[in-house]
Amino acid sequence: MWQRDVALRPFGVESLPLADLVRLGEERLIAGRVIERAAGSSLYRAPWRRFWLRPRLRDRCDLQRFPFISETDLLRKQSRALGRIACAPVYGWAATSSLGESRKYIPVGKRDFELTLGLLDRLARVVKVKSKAVVLAVPPLAPRLANALPYCWMLADMLATGLKLEFIVASMYMLGKNNWPEFALRRQPDVLLCRPSDALAMAEHFARAAGQPGAKPRDILPGIKTGIFFGEPLAPLREAIHAAYGLEPFDLYLSAEHPGMSVDCPCHRGIHFWIDTCIAEIIPATELAREQSEPGYIPGASFLETAPPGSQGELVVTTFAEALPLIRYRSGDLIRLVGCEPCGCGLTHPRIQVLGRLADSKEAVNKS
Amino acid sequence: MGVPESLPLPALDTAASGPLPELVSGCLDKLKDSRLLERASRSPVYRSRWQATAVDPARVQTYADLATIPFTTTGHIRAALAETAPAELAADADVRLWVSTSGTTGRPKWIPVGEKDVVNIIDGIPRIMAMVVPPVDDLSFMSLSAPAPFVSESWLYFSFFSYIQGRRPANAALFTLAEANAAMTFARKAGSHTLFAFPSIAALIGEQVPLQAAAEAKKLFTGKKNLRHFLAMVATRIIRVKARHIFRFRRGMFAGEPVAPYAGALRRSFNLEPFAAYASTESAHVAIIECDRHQGMHVFLDTCLPEIIPEAELEREKEDPSRPPRALPLWDAGPGLSGELVLTTFAEAFPLVRFRTSDLVRVVSTDPCACGCSHPRITILHRCDDIINLGLIRFSIYLLKEKLEAVSNHGRIGQWRLRLTREGVKPKMLLEVQPGSPGAEAALRREILERIDEIEGVRQARENGLIAEPEILFVETIRAAHGQSGKERLVIYEPAYFAGN
Numbered sequence: 001m002w003q004r005d006v007a008l009r010p011f012g013v014e015s016l017p018l019a020d021l022v023r024l025g026e027e028r029l030i031a032g033r034v035i036e037r038a039a040g041s042s043l044y045r046a047p048w049r050r051f052w053l054r055p056r057l058r059d060r061c062d063l064q065r066f067p068f069i070s071e072t073d074l075l076r077k078q079s080r081a082l083g084r085i086a087c088a089p090v091y092g093w094a095a096t097s098s099l100g101e102s103r104k105y106i107p108v109g110k111r112d113f114e115l116t117l118g119l120l121d122r123l124a125r126v127v128k129v130k131s132k133a134v135v136l137a138v139p140p141l142a143p144r145l146a147n148a149l150p151y152c153w154m155l156a157d158m159l160a161t162g163l164k165l166e167f168i169v170a171s172m173y174m175l176g177k178n179n180w181p182e183f184a185l186r187r188q189p190d191v192l193l194c195r196p197s198d199a200l201a202m203a204e205h206f207a208r209a210a211g212q213p214g215a216k217p218r219d220i221l222p223g224i225k226t227g228i229f230f231g232e233p234l235a236p237l238r239e240a241i242h243a244a245y246g247l248e249p250f251d252l253y254l255s256a257e258h259p260g261m262s263v264d265c266p267c268h269r270g271i272h273f274w275i276d277t278c279i280a281e282i283i284p285a286t287e288l289a290r291e292q293s294e295p296g297y298i299p300g301a302s303f304l305e306t307a308p309p310g311s312q313g314e315l316v317v318t319t320f321a322e323a324l325p326l327i328r329y330r331s332g333d334l335i336r337l338v339g340c341e342p343c344g345c346g347l348t349h350p351r352i353q354v355l356g357r358l359a360d361s362k363e364a365v366n367k368s
Numbered sequence: 369m370g371v372p373e374s375l376p377l378p379a380l381d382t383a384a385s386g387p388l389p390e391l392v393s394g395c396l397d398k399l400k401d402s403r404l405l406e407r408a409s410r411s412p413v414y415r416s417r418w419q420a421t422a423v424d425p426a427r428v429q430t431y432a433d434l435a436t437i438p439f440t441t442t443g444h445i446r447a448a449l450a451e452t453a454p455a456e457l458a459a460d461a462d463v464r465l466w467v468s469t470s471g472t473t474g475r476p477k478w479i480p481v482g483e484k485d486v487v488n489i490i491d492g493i494p495r496i497m498a499m500v501v502p503p504v505d506d507l508s509f510m511s512l513s514a515p516a517p518f519v520s521e522s523w524l525y526f527s528f529f530s531y532i533q534g535r536r537p538a539n540a541a542l543f544t545l546a547e548a549n550a551a552m553t554f555a556r557k558a559g560s561h562t563l564f565a566f567p568s569i570a571a572l573i574g575e576q577v578p579l580q581a582a583a584e585a586k587k588l589f590t591g592k593k594n595l596r597h598f599l600a601m602v603a604t605r606i607i608r609v610k611a612r613h614i615f616r617f618r619r620g621m622f623a624g625e626p627v628a629p630y631a632g633a634l635r636r637s638f639n640l641e642p643f644a645a646y647a648s649t650e651s652a653h654v655a656i657i658e659c660d661r662h663q664g665m666h667v668f669l670d671t672c673l674p675e676i677i678p679e680a681e682l683e684r685e686k687e688d689p690s691r692p693p694r695a696l697p698l699w700d701a702g703p704g705l706s707g708e709l710v711l712t713t714f715a716e717a718f719p720l721v722r723f724r725t726s727d728l729v730r731v732v733s734t735d736p737c738a739c740g741c742s743h744p745r746i747t748i749l750h751r752c753d754d755i756i757n758l759g760l761i762r763f764s765i766y767l768l769k770e771k772l773e774a775v776s777n778h779g780r781i782g783q784w785r786l787r788l789t790r791e792g793v794k795p796k797m798l799l800e801v802q803p804g805s806p807g808a809e810a811a812l813r814r815e816i817l818e819r820i821d822e823i824e825g826v827r828q829a830r831e832n833g834l835i836a837e838p839e840i841l842f843v844e845t846i847r848a849a850h851g852q853s854g855k856e857r858l859v860i861y862e863p864a865y866f867a868g869n
Binding site for chain 2: 089148150152165167
């Protein structure tokens with residue numbers, strides 16, 4: 001069926017020394033002509049022209065000459081002809097979870113899709129999903145990127161991982177309108193893939209389907225030993241989910257703009273941020289505060305792995321995507337760098353904790 | 369940007385355009401080579417019934433041999449699914465996915481999809497699309513489907529995978545019905561050319577566009593008063609804005625309900641060419657699709673072995689349920705013959721063997737089509753079981769019976785008959801009622817409508833504008849309407865139901 005294996009190269013890239021990873025990222029940025037390709041997108045034309053920037057890079061540090069872009073830029077550019085933001089043939093579109101006018105659509109190229117499959121193959125290996133596991137996936141509705149997760153994971157497994165995973169795909173929307181909780185009880189899944197708050201919300205439906213009001217999922221779905229959660233910070237609900245399901249929760253960081261699928265490992269000491277798929281920077285909290293108090297101030301950022309452990313700030317990514325490389329994209333996500341030293345699991349990619357949306361924390365600051 | 373990487377869609381291959389006898393021979397070869405019957409004989413759906421009737425799968429070599437195997441009905445499948453642990457249902461296969469039926473005929477059924485089934489669907493999609501999209505046209509598509517766990521969502525992802533596999537940039541965007549407005553906003557911005565949807569939903573959107581356009585223009589002008597917004601507002605008052613003015617759909621691929629009643633309205637509002645496809649959860653990998661000549665849907669004989677139980681046989685079965693009806697292979701059926709579609713599929717995880725679909729179809733032709741495809745053509749009429757079919761909304765006649773028998777506050781109902789027709793393109797229930805006891809007509813009418821509204825799907829469809837308001841017609845006597853078996857028919861599909869507007 002498919003012509004090629006989609007596993008990510010080089011093999012063992014998850015455990016390369018940090019310096020090698022940084023070098024690999026730089027190589028992909030320069031040799032992949034990311035900036036040159038991005039110049040073909042309407043997203044960058046005006047801002048780069050304003051700064052008299054030539055789309056060429058000498059090295060990774062040179063990247064920091066380029067201005068940040070944000071979701072506001074994306075929204076402005078997509079308000080009319082959507083296709084113009086792409087700089088390569090578009091196979092599909094992924095949407096962010098926001099609704100209405102603030103929803104962003106990201107073009108997906110062939111290589112972007114294959115990267116997604118490769119990352120899902122990596123996810124299965126990092127989380128150590130067992131062979132022939134049954135995955136109960138309850139993603140949000142299409143067109144959100146997360147909706148595609150189970151189907152893409154199935155394909156990734158067929159092409160690369162070979163665990164022969166079996167999927168039950170359901171939706172919160174159909175809860176109460178379809179008997180999927182009852183079927184899940186009959187099939188007894190091993191892995192749960194959903195948003196953390198949805199996991200808690202569906203617990204009572206499992207109990208009702210089992211005819212045991214008040215029963216906990218851990219009693220009626222004892223096979224679920226692994227939970228993979230995305231879409232919102234897991235930390236605040238980690239304990240509640242563990243208490244309800246008795247499973248090992250894994251935190252998956254996923255955004256439609258940057259579908260990097262970074263995940264925490266069995267050591268659970270932060271999410272391993274895959275820096276072989278992008279260049280990551282952080283705008284420290286002090287810079288963010290200054291930006292807020294001094295309109296027009298352009299904050300400084302440092303490369304993620306050079307920031308001191310414990311630093312908090314906004315995550316900025318430069319992706320190597322095919323259809324739309326994001327150049328210094330301010331993700332709007334507030335993160336904390338947990339550490340860059342090799343993890344007990346053997347992975348070497350920096351570890352972060354996603355604290356939430358920056359807009360929410362700004363609102364909280366303003367309110368206080 | 370262009371599409372330098374894209375490959376043209378394949379032209380119809382020999383598997384589609386060979387002479388019918390070759391296609392039939394290929395179909396029968398596949399029946400043997402795929403070892404379908406041996407696999408099926410180990411499935412709980414067939415095992416005990418086949419053992420009871422001494423079916424020997426190894427001896428099935430011809431169609432005549434296959435015809436000795438008993439039919440399988442939804443009832444058999446439902447019973448097997450209820451009695452069997454899901455893990456044992458397709459023990460021989462690499463199950464990759466479970467999909468659910470809508471449950472209109474009872475509890476939703478959960479059907480396993482095997483790895484080979486997924487591969488077959490993905491590999492088969494270019495041929496389906498070749499029937500719909502001219503080779504030179506762009507493939508951009510937007511879909512509006514039911515969410516998981518329904519099969520349509522997975523099928524659309526498989527289409528997307530197929531495009532990627534074939535290096536055909538499709539600008540694909542998948543939306544669920546719950547986000548129809550967002551989908552249409554996207555389609556406008558992206559300029560999608562192909563729409564995948566349920567025809568009634570698309571028709572409803574087409575109907576609402578003029579109203580929404582006027583409201584939107586007014587909102588824009590109220591929000592920001594400038595000349596452009598003013599002119600837009602005035603324009604929507606003078607010109608009736610249609611979907612064709614906003615969207616660039618050139619074609620629509622529609623499934624889930626018959627397309628014919630909606631075809632005219634879809635053409636008028638969207639200026640698109642509608643294509644009908646037949647799809648069911650149990651047979652998602654079977655290709656039954658209309659070509660650009662629009663003279664019936666081609667049933668691809670390399671994806672299934674289709675049979676038809678003629679209407680006369682169905683009537684005889686009603687008279688004497690103990691006598692199994694006789695079927696004939698679709699390729700031997702004459703044009704115009706109506707009957708129930710029976711499918712044998714080549715699926716890995718959940719093979720159907722002589723499955724009675726309960727869909728009444730008419731044979732259009734078994735001659736080669738002008739499009740070059742020689743697979744036989746059919747058209748779908750309606751359900752031939754006890755299910756009342758209001759397009760996307762289906763419910764049991766017994767449920768309606770129960771609701772009507774419960775009418776008691778303002779008189780009772782003596783006899784009744786339901787006529788299914790259309791108001792514009794929308795399915796409409798016209799209930800003829802012969803009052804059983806005297807009572808206030810207006811109050812009785814109200815009560816009947818309230819009872820009908822208790823059927824959840826009907827209420828929702830009515831409120832969302834998917835079906836017309838039901839109408840109650842009081843008559844002195846219900847004129848007899850019998851089928852060939854002499855049994856009284858409680859539900860009649862009027863010609864307008866099939867024609868639409």
